[in-house]
Amino acid sequence: MRISTQTFYDRSLNSLQSQQTALSRLGMQVGTQTRVMTASDDPIAAIRALGIGKSLSVNAQFAASRTQANQSLGLSDNVLGNVASTTHKIKELLVQAGDNALSDVDRAAIATQLESQMDQLMGLANTRDGNGQYLYAGFKSASPPFIKQADGSVSYVGDQGERLMQVDAARQMAANDNGRSIFQSVQANAKYIGSTPASNTGSAMFKGTSVVNANDPNFGKDFDITFLAGEYKVMTKDTPPVVIATGPYKDGGTITFGGMQMAVTGTPVDGDVIHVTTAKNAGTDMFSALSDVISALRQPASGGGSPAFAKINNALSTANVKFSNALDNVLTVATSVGARMAELDMLDEGGEDRRVSEEGSLENLVGLDMIGAISQLERQKMAMQATMLTIMKVQSLSLMDYVK
Incomplete structure (x- = not known):
C-alpha cells in the first residue's frame, strides 16, 4: 500500500498536535499539582471536589469572623480590666474619705481625686476599636456613647444593640457589650x-x-x-x-x-x-453615684455628731455599696468576655480540624502523583522529540538518496 507524501504529512501533523496537547495538559497538571483539570477528566471527583471547595471557603470565612471577634473581645477584656482597677481605686478613696479625723479640706482633696477617676472612667467608657468605632456604643458606634452634660452629669446616648457575628455554622456571638450593661447595670444578686x-x-x-x-x-x-x-x-x-x-x-x-x-x-x-x-431601684449608674458622693464630700461638716457630718457619712455608705455592686457587675461582664474568647479558641480548633480533613479529602480526589506525572511528562517530551525528528528526517529524503 502506498502512502502519499501529503497523507504522511497530515498524519505526522495530527500526531504532533496530539502529543503537544498531551504534553501541555501534563505540564498544567504538574504546575497546579492537580489531577482533575476539567470535569470531563473525572466527573464524580470534580463534583465532590466542588462541594469540598465550597465548604473550605465557608470555613475560611468563619475563621476570619472569629479572628475579628477575638480582636474586639480582646480589646474589651483589656478595657474592662482597667475599669475594674479604676473602680477599686474609687472604693479605696471612699474608704479613706470615711476617716472621721479628716478635715473639710482633706475631704475636698479626695473629691478632686475622685473627679480624676471619673474622667478616667469616662475615657474607658468611650474607648474606640481599631476601626475607629466606639466599643460600647451598641449599634451607634460612630459617636461617643457617654456624653458629659453642662451640669456635669453623664448621659448614655448609645443603644443596647449587640453586633452579632457568625463564628461557626450554628453559632452567632456578640463581639461587643453595650455601655449600659457595663456602666449602668447591676447583677440580680446585688446588695x-x-x-x-x-x-x-x-x-x-x-x-x-x-x-x-x-x-x-x-x-x-x-x-x-x-x-x-x-x-x-x-x-x-x-x-x-x-x-x-x-x-x-x-x-x-x-x-x-x-x-x-x-x-x-x-x-x-x-x-x-x-x-x-434593692440595687436595681436605687440607681445603677456609676457616673451618677460618683457625682453624688463628690458633691457630698465638698460640703462642709462641723464635726462628729452633726447633721452635716451624718449626711457625708451616709453618702459614703451609699457610694461604697453602689461601687461594690458596680465592680461585681464589671467582673461578671469581663467573665462573659473571657468565656466567649475561650469558646472562639475551641471553635478555631474545630475549624482547623475540619480544614485539615477536607483538604485531605480534596487531595485524595484531585491530587496528583507528582513522581508519576513528572515521569510521564518526560516520556511525553521524548516521544514528541522522536516524532519531530522522524518528520524532519522524512522531509529531507529525496530520490537521489537511493541512486547509487
Missing part, C-alpha cells in the same frame, strides 16, 4: 442599698445592710425606716405601704426587717427617713 434624703435634719447614720433570712416573705421589696418620738417604723413601698416592723430606737442598735438588719447610730429627728432599696 441592698441604704440612703438618706436631703430633707433629714438629724444625725442618724446607717452602716449598710446584711441579709439574715432571704426566705422572708418581704425580702426583695423596697423599704422606708421612719423615726418618730423615739420609735422606728419600717414600711414596705407597696401600694398601699405595709408596716412590717416597729420598736424603740436605740443609738447603735440593730433594726431587723424583711429578712435583713441594719445598724443605726446617732440621733434621728422626728420625720427622718432611711431608704433601703
Whole structure:
C-alpha cells in the first residue's frame, strides 16, 4: 500500500498536535499539582471536589469572623480590666474619705481625686476599636456613647444593640457589650442599698445592710425606716405601704426587717427617713453615684455628731455599696468576655480540624502523583522529540538518496 507524501504529512501533523496537547495538559497538571483539570477528566471527583471547595471557603470565612471577634473581645477584656482597677481605686478613696479625723479640706482633696477617676472612667467608657468605632456604643458606634452634660452629669446616648457575628455554622456571638450593661447595670444578686434624703435634719447614720433570712416573705421589696418620738417604723413601698416592723430606737442598735438588719447610730429627728432599696431601684449608674458622693464630700461638716457630718457619712455608705455592686457587675461582664474568647479558641480548633480533613479529602480526589506525572511528562517530551525528528528526517529524503 502506498502512502502519499501529503497523507504522511497530515498524519505526522495530527500526531504532533496530539502529543503537544498531551504534553501541555501534563505540564498544567504538574504546575497546579492537580489531577482533575476539567470535569470531563473525572466527573464524580470534580463534583465532590466542588462541594469540598465550597465548604473550605465557608470555613475560611468563619475563621476570619472569629479572628475579628477575638480582636474586639480582646480589646474589651483589656478595657474592662482597667475599669475594674479604676473602680477599686474609687472604693479605696471612699474608704479613706470615711476617716472621721479628716478635715473639710482633706475631704475636698479626695473629691478632686475622685473627679480624676471619673474622667478616667469616662475615657474607658468611650474607648474606640481599631476601626475607629466606639466599643460600647451598641449599634451607634460612630459617636461617643457617654456624653458629659453642662451640669456635669453623664448621659448614655448609645443603644443596647449587640453586633452579632457568625463564628461557626450554628453559632452567632456578640463581639461587643453595650455601655449600659457595663456602666449602668447591676447583677440580680446585688446588695441592698441604704440612703438618706436631703430633707433629714438629724444625725442618724446607717452602716449598710446584711441579709439574715432571704426566705422572708418581704425580702426583695423596697423599704422606708421612719423615726418618730423615739420609735422606728419600717414600711414596705407597696401600694398601699405595709408596716412590717416597729420598736424603740436605740443609738447603735440593730433594726431587723424583711429578712435583713441594719445598724443605726446617732440621733434621728422626728420625720427622718432611711431608704433601703434593692440595687436595681436605687440607681445603677456609676457616673451618677460618683457625682453624688463628690458633691457630698465638698460640703462642709462641723464635726462628729452633726447633721452635716451624718449626711457625708451616709453618702459614703451609699457610694461604697453602689461601687461594690458596680465592680461585681464589671467582673461578671469581663467573665462573659473571657468565656466567649475561650469558646472562639475551641471553635478555631474545630475549624482547623475540619480544614485539615477536607483538604485531605480534596487531595485524595484531585491530587496528583507528582513522581508519576513528572515521569510521564518526560516520556511525553521524548516521544514528541522522536516524532519531530522522524518528520524532519522524512522531509529531507529525496530520490537521489537511493541512486547509487
